[in-house]
Amino acid sequence: MLSRPIVYGALSLALVIAVAVGTPAFVIRQAPMKVMSTIEGRIAGAAGGWNACYHNEVYGPRMEAARRANPDSIISSMAYDLSDGPVRISGVTWPRYWSISFYQQNSDNFFVRNDLELGDPNFTFILLLDGQDTDGLAGEEIISPTAKGIMLIRRFAADNSDMPGILANQKALSCGPA
Numbered sequence: 001m002l003s004r005p006i007v008y009g010a011l012s013l014a015l016v017i018a019v020a021v022g023t024p025a026f027v028i029r030q031a032p033m034k035v036m037s038t039i040e041g042r043i044a045g046a047a048g049g050w051n052a053c054y055h056n057e058v059y060g061p062r063m064e065a066a067r068r069a070n071p072d073s074i075i076s077s078m079a080y081d082l083s084d085g086p087v088r089i090s091g092v093t094w095p096r097y098w099s100i101s102f103y104q105q106n107s108d109n110f111f112v113r114n115d116l117e118l119g120d121p122n123f124t125f126i127l128l129l130d131g132q133d134t135d136g137l138a139g140e141e142i143i144s145p146t147a148k149g150i151m152l153i154r155r156f157a158a159d160n161s162d163m164p165g166i167l168a169n170q171k172a173l174s175c176g177p178a
Contacts, residue, residue: 032107040150043079050081053175057167059160074166076153078175083147086128088139091173093121094166097156102127105146126178127151137178151175 047054056075080087093115102111115121124139134141153173155166
């Protein structure tokens, strides 16, 4: 029969190993999802709901806001939820530089396209989950690995004089249920 100190020592060692192995794996998997859930909630709140566009309408750095990586990028965003079906995103690219990116629930980027890759400045994308019905829907299909995530559209502004054109470009953008 094993003595109590040996049993307690073995159990303690097993617990230490489980925590040492399990905690990083859990954090690596769960932390990005928690961050994305927060971002999705903020975008959806600012846009007035899921599957709706939200537009940054300010050029350059802002002292009262979080620093942006590129203050000359004017961003439109959408928090999407495909639980009720596909979402359509359509509009016109911006001539200086334009790109669209989609990020799944764990923050992985799964689709990027820029204005040069599109060729035609007019675009329509249908964002959907694998297996969702798209009969009668026109546009390039993008399959999201997760039901929720975010979309970012970036436009380059050389200076503040680009803002009227960018604001008009943002108004031409349509995000919503397909």
